[in-house]
Amino acid sequence: MSGIWVVIEERDGRVSRISWEAVSAGQKLAALTDHAVNAVVIAAQTEALATEVAAKALGKVVRVEHPLLAAYTADGFTLALQQFIESEKPDYVVFPHTYQVRDYAPKLAARLGQVLIGDVTGFGEGPVFVRQLMQGRLNGSYRHSGNGPCFVSVQAGAFRTDEVQAGTAAISAFTPTIDPAQIRTKPSERFRGAAQTVDLGSAQLIVGVGRGIKDPANIPIAQELATALGAELGASRPICDNGWLPMERQIGSSGQTISPKLYLAVGISGAIQHLVGIKGSQCVVAINKDPDAPIFEVADYGIVGDLMEVVPALTEALKAAKQ
Amino acid sequence: MKIIVAIKQVPERDAQVRINAEAKWIEESGLQYALNESDAYALEEALQLKEKHGGEVVVLTAGPERVGPTIREALAKGADRAIHIDCADLGNRDALGVAKLLAAAVKPENPDLVLTGLQSDDLGLGQTGVILAELLGLPHSSLILHVEKTDTGLTVKRELEEGWFRTIELPLPAVLTIQSGGNKLRYATLMGIKRAKTKEVRTVTAAEFAVDSVPVAVLERVALPQKQKSTQILPGNPKEAAAALVEKLKFEARVL
Numbered sequence: 001m002s003g004i005w006v007v008i009e010e011r012d013g014r015v016s017r018i019s020w021e022a023v024s025a026g027q028k029l030a031a032l033t034d035h036a037v038n039a040v041v042i043a044a045q046t047e048a049l050a051t052e053v054a055a056k057a058l059g060k061v062v063r064v065e066h067p068l069l070a071a072y073t074a075d076g077f078t079l080a081l082q083q084f085i086e087s088e089k090p091d092y093v094v095f096p097h098t099y100q101v102r103d104y105a106p107k108l109a110a111r112l113g114q115v116l117i118g119d120v121t122g123f124g125e126g127p128v129f130v131r132q133l134m135q136g137r138l139n140g141s142y143r144h145s146g147n148g149p150c151f152v153s154v155q156a157g158a159f160r161t162d163e164v165q166a167g168t169a170a171i172s173a174f175t176p177t178i179d180p181a182q183i184r185t186k187p188s189e190r191f192r193g194a195a196q197t198v199d200l201g202s203a204q205l206i207v208g209v210g211r212g213i214k215d216p217a218n219i220p221i222a223q224e225l226a227t228a229l230g231a232e233l234g235a236s237r238p239i240c241d242n243g244w245l246p247m248e249r250q251i252g253s254s255g256q257t258i259s260p261k262l263y264l265a266v267g268i269s270g271a272i273q274h275l276v277g278i279k280g281s282q283c284v285v286a287i288n289k290d291p292d293a294p295i296f297e298v299a300d301y302g303i304v305g306d307l308m309e310v311v312p313a314l315t316e317a318l319k320a321a322k323q
Numbered sequence: 324m325k326i327i328v329a330i331k332q333v334p335e336r337d338a339q340v341r342i343n344a345e346a347k348w349i350e351e352s353g354l355q356y357a358l359n360e361s362d363a364y365a366l367e368e369a370l371q372l373k374e375k376h377g378g379e380v381v382v383l384t385a386g387p388e389r390v391g392p393t394i395r396e397a398l399a400k401g402a403d404r405a406i407h408i409d410c411a412d413l414g415n416r417d418a419l420g421v422a423k424l425l426a427a428a429v430k431p432e433n434p435d436l437v438l439t440g441l442q443s444d445d446l447g448l449g450q451t452g453v454i455l456a457e458l459l460g461l462p463h464s465s466l467i468l469h470v471e472k473t474d475t476g477l478t479v480k481r482e483l484e485e486g487w488f489r490t491i492e493l494p495l496p497a498v499l500t501i502q503s504g505g506n507k508l509r510y511a512t513l514m515g516i517k518r519a520k521t522k523e524v525r526t527v528t529a530a531e532f533a534v535d536s537v538p539v540a541v542l543e544r545v546a547l548p549q550k551q552k553s554t555q556i557l558p559g560n561p562k563e564a565a566a567a568l569v570e571k572l573k574f575e576a577r578v579l
Contacts (some may be wrong), residue, residue, distance in 0.1 A: 008573040019516075036382045053465070074462075074463065074464070075462065077389075078457075084516075085561075098484065099466055099482065099483050099484055102449055102450075102453075102465060102466070103453065103464070103465045103466070104453075106418065106449075106450035106453040106454050106456065106457075107453050107456065107463075109419075110419055110422070110453075110457045110458065111457055113419075113539070114419075114539055115417045115418055115450075115538070115539040115540040116418075116450060116540075117366040117448065117540050118448060118449065119449075126543075128543060131447075132445075132447065132548070133445065133446060133447065133545065134334070134340055134445055135336075135444060135447070136348070136351070136548070137340055138340065138342065138545050138546065138547065138548065139545070139546050139547070139549075140496060140542050140544070140545050141542070141543050141544045141546070142442075142540050142542055142543065143473075143540075143541045143543050144539065144540060144541075145537075145538065145539055145541050146539050170370075173536045176356040180569075184462035184493060184494060185462050185464060185491050185492065185493040186491065186492040186493070187489055187490075187491045188489060188490040188491070188492075190483055190487045190488065190489045191487065191488055191489070192486055192487055192488070193486055193487075193488055198478075206579075211336075211355060220552075224339070229579075237503070237504065238504075240437045240504065241503050241504030242504075247486075248486075250486075253484060254482055254484065254485075254486070254502075255485070256485065256486070257485065257488060261575070261578045262572065262579070269336075272447070282576075282578065283578045284552075285568065285572070286554070290337070291340075291556075292340075294548070296550075296554050297548055297550050297551055297552070297554075298551050298552055299550075299552065299554045300552055300554065300555065300576065301554065301555050301557060301568055301571055301572070301576070302499075302554045302555070302556045303556070303557050303565070303568060304556060304558065305560075305561055305564065306561075309561040310561045310564065310565060312561075313561040313562045313564070313565035314565040314569070315504045316562075316565070317562075317565040317566045317568070317569045318569055318579075321569050321573065321579075
C-alpha cells in the first residue's frame with residue numbers, strides 16, 4: 001500500500017480550486033492516518049499541471065498521460081486510473097467532488113470492488129468520513145470496510161485551500177494502455193446554455209427564491225422585496241426547473257456562484273447544491289416555515305414563519321426604513 | 324426501444340425527520356413517502372422516448388412492501404409494467420450492493436436503454452446508475468438533461484458546472500442518469516390510474532438474486548449537523564420580526 005493519492009482536475013489549464021481543496025483534505029487525512037500524501041494528474045498532456053502541483057508538500061506527483069485522455073470520457077479515465085491504482089496500490093484515493101468525478105469515480109471504485117464515499121465534508125478519527133444525508137438535514141458518518149483502497153470525494157468549499165502546505169514533490173510518469181475501441185462515448189466541446197445576461201456573481205444584494213414560494217403567481221412578492229432592497233432576484237434549482245424564473249437566475253452548483261454582502265433566502269430549504277453556491281455570502285438571512293431547514297445552519301439571521309406573510313412585511317419595513 | 328427506468332421511493336420532501344433510536348438512520352414510522360424527484364424526470368424521459376420511437380417502458384425498484392403506491396404511480400403515468408425487488412434491508416446495502424440487485428434484475432430483460440435519476444433525495448449518493456452501467460458492461464453518461472435517438476445510438480446533453488453543457492454521443496444499449504428539469508413532468512390521468520391497476524407488477528425477492536449484501540461503505544452513525552453559524556432567530560409576528568431584521572441588517576450586520 002502506498003498512502004494517499006489525490007486526483008487533480010484542471011480548469012482552464014490550471015489546477016482547479018476544488019482540486020487544491022482535495023489536496024488540503026489529503027494532507028488532513030495524512031495527519032490522521034499517518035500516511036504520505038501524493039497527487040496524480042491525468043490528461044493527454046500534464047506537464048504544466050504536474051509542475052504546479054509539485055510545488056506543494058506532497059511525496060510524489062505522477063503524470064498519467066495518454067493521447068486518448070485528451071477529452072474526458074468515463075471509459076478512458078476509469079481505465080487509466082484503474083491501471084494506475086492496480087500498480088500503485090494506494091490506501092486512499094481522494095477526489096474533488098465535481099460533475100466529472102461523479103461521472104467516473106463510482107465506476108472506477110466498483111471495478112475494483114470498492115464504493116466511493118462521496119461528497120465528504122469532514123473526517124474524524126477512525127477514519128470516519130462525514131457526508132450529508134436527507135438534503136443536508138442530517139450528517140452521516142461512513143467507514144470504509146474491507147481490503148483495497150478507500151475512495152473518497154470531497155465537497156466544494158469543505159476544506160480550505162490556504163491550508164495547503166508548500167513543498168517540493170518528485171514528478172514521475174505512468175503510461176496506461178488504452179485501446180481506442182475501449183472508449184465508447186464521444187464527447188463534444190463544452191458550450192454555454194442561454195446567453196448569460198444576469199451576472200449574480202458580482203451583485204451585492206440578492207434575494208433568492210425557493211420551493212417555499214409554492215406557486216409562480218407568488219413570485220412577484222419576492223420581486224417586490226428585491227426591488228425594495230435594490231437587489232437582484234435569484235432562485236434555487238427547482239424554481240428554474242419549473243420555469244418560474246429563467247435558468248440564468250439559478251444559484252448553486254449548476255448555476256451561478258454568488259458572494260454578495262447580503263443574501264436573503266426566501267423559502268429555500270438549503271440543499272447542498274444550493275449552499276455551495278452561496279458560501280461566499282457575507283451575511284445570510286433565511287425566511288422559512290421549517291425551523292429545522294438546513295438553510296438555518298448557515299444563516300446569520302432567520303425568521304421562522306409563512307413567507308407569504310413575512311416577505312410583504314419585510315418589504316414594507318424596508319420601504320419605511322428608506323424614508 | 325425497450326427502456327428500463329430504475330426508481331426509488333424516498334421520504335417526502337417536507338417530512339419531519341427524526342433520528343432513530345440506534346442513530347443509524349431515521350425513524351421510518353409515520354413517514355410519508357414519494358417518488359424520488361430526479362427519478363420522476365427519468366420516467367418522463369422514458370415515456371417521451373417511447374411516444375416518439377415506440378417500445379416498452381419497464382419500471383424497476385428495490386425496497387420493502389411500502390413501495391407499492393410509488394410503483395402504481397409510475398404505471399399510472401404510463402409505464403407498461405414493473406419489477407419490484409422486495410428488499411427489507413435496502414438501507415444496509417451500499418450503492419454497489421443496491422446496483423448489484425438492480426443489475427441482476429436488468430440483465431435478463433436485455434433493455435436498449437436504462438434510465439435512472441441522478442441521485443436520491445434521501446441518501447444523495449448519486450452513484451447507483453453509474454455503478455449499474457459498470458456492472459452491466461454498458462457505456463453511460465450522467466447528469467443528462469436531454470436525450471435524442473440517432474441512427475447509431477444516442478446524442479445526449481450533459482450538464483456541467485456553472486451553466487456549461489456538453490453533448491455526448493454514445494451507442495446503445497446504454498445507461499443514463501437523468502438530471503431534474505430537462506422536461507416537464509406529466510400527471511397521471513384518471514384513465515391512467517385505472518389502467519395501472521391491471522398492469523403487471525412482478526415481485527422478486529432480493530434473496531433470489533443471491534448477490535453480496537455486505538457493504539464496503541458502512542453508514543455507522545447519523546447525527547444532526549452542527550451549526551456553522553449561530554443564527555439569530557427574530558421572534559414576534561411577521562411585522563415585528565421584519566422590523567427587527569431591518570434594524571439588525573442596518574446597525575449590526577451593516578449590510579444595508
